[in-house]
Amino acid sequence: AQKITQTQPGMFVQEKEAVTLDCTYDTSDQSYGLFWYKQPSSGEMIFLIYQGSYDEQNATEGRYSLNFQKARKSANLVISASQLGDSAMYFCAMREGRTGANSKLTFGKGITLSVRP
Amino acid sequence: DAGVTQSPTHLIKTRGQHVTLRCSPISGHKSVSWYQQVLGQGPQFIFQYYEKEERGRGNFPDRFSARQFPNYSSELNVNALLLGDSALYLCASSMTGASGDIQYFGAGTRLSVL
Numbered sequence: 001a002q003k004i005t006q007t008q009p010g011m012f013v014q015e016k017e018a019v020t021l022d023c024t025y026d027t028s029d030q031s032y033g034l035f036w037y038k039q040p041s042s043g044e045m046i047f048l049i050y051q052g053s054y055d056e057q058n059a060t061e062g063r064y065s066l067n068f069q070k071a072r073k074s075a076n077l078v079i080s081a082s083q084l085g086d087s088a089m090y091f092c093a094m095r096e097g098r099t100g101a102n103s104k105l106t107f108g109k110g111i112t113l114s115v116r117p
Numbered sequence: 118d119a120g121v122t123q124s125p126t127h128l129i130k131t132r133g134q135h136v137t138l139r140c141s142p143i144s145g146h147k148s149v150s151w152y153q154q155v156l157g158q159g160p161q162f163i164f165q166y167y168e169k170e171e172r173g174r175g176n177f178p179d180r181f182s183a184r185q186f187p188n189y190s191s192e193l194n195v196n197a198l199l200l201g202d203s204a205l206y207l208c209a210s211s212m213t214g215a216s217g218d219i220q221y222f223g224a225g226t227r228l229s230v231l
Contacts (some may be wrong), residue, residue, distance in 0.1 A: 004159075037222070043205055045160070045222035091159050103150065103211060103218055104173050107159030 003027065004092050004108035011113045013082045020067070021077040021111050023092030029053075032096045034075040035105065036066065039089040048090075051075060082115045089113075119144070121210050121223035129229045130198050138193040138226045142210030148172070149191040150220060151183055154205040166191055167213070195228075203230045 005024045013019040025034065036048040051059045051066045059066040067076040079086055089112055093105040122141045130136050142149050148167040152160035162175040166185035180196045189210075195202055205225045211218035 035219075042224060043207075043227070044224040045207060045209075047219055047221060050219060093159070103148065103220065104162045104165060104175070105150075105152075105160070105209075105220060106162070109157075109159050 002108075003096075003106045004094055006092055006108035006111050008111050011111055013079075013113065013115055015084060015115055015117050016081055018078060018080045019082055019113065021079070021090050021092075021113065023075045023077065023108060025073050025075060025092070025094050027073075027094065027096050029096045032094055034066070034068070035093040035095070036064070036075075036077045037091045037093060037107075038086075039091060039110070041088070045091070049077065079113075084115050084117060087113060087115045121208055121221055123206075123208050123223040123226050125226060126224065127227045127229075129231065131231050132198055132200060134198050134230075135194065135196050136198060136228060138195075138206050138208075138228075140191045140193070140208030140210075140223060142189050142191070142208075143221055146210035146212055146221075147189055148211045148213060148218070149185055149189065150209045150211075151191070151193045152207040152209065152222075153177070154207060154225070156204070160207055163193070198230045200230050203228060 032053045034051045037045045049061045049064045063080045065078045089110045091110045093107045150165040151163040154160040164183040165173040169185045183193045185191045207225045209220035209222045211220045
């Protein structure tokens, strides 16, 4: 079974509107972390936001927020007030295991977001 | 402060050759991880190093090896290149490599094997 599932086809959003990018995950660990990265066409993976499995509040970073629903094993990224520069690939990733273990990230296949002017 | 730097940015090799990719972590970061990203896929974990010791290895053949130097920079070596090794190779650094750390990525090295 895939550990990170991103099944949305290419997403389109109008500039200044909000958009939700879906991510579901599969793990039997109690301790894990969920990450979202943005990858523009240049190739660099840019860190956006992090949610720990024990965090009670949903993570927020500026225009980015993470809608964490632990029971449903989903960690959707919400981008508010979309900008043209938000057009990119977006990857959801998970790190499993206890503190002190290696920090290997498992990535989904990504979602392409296009922002229309 | 400089981010994660990788060199070279692009590389073209032929089958059977050997390649060395280099990575300098963010200042103060002691852990480096390597990922392979094939076109149209998410990155796949290859190695993690912390304080010059290998902490994790992904499902890659022995043709792939890596090391970390006293200044925390790292090299990824790939021997006997195959066409399927063509990919974007990403390096990420983090403070300690512990599970709560954020990994910050470089811009990658695009390797083409002909």
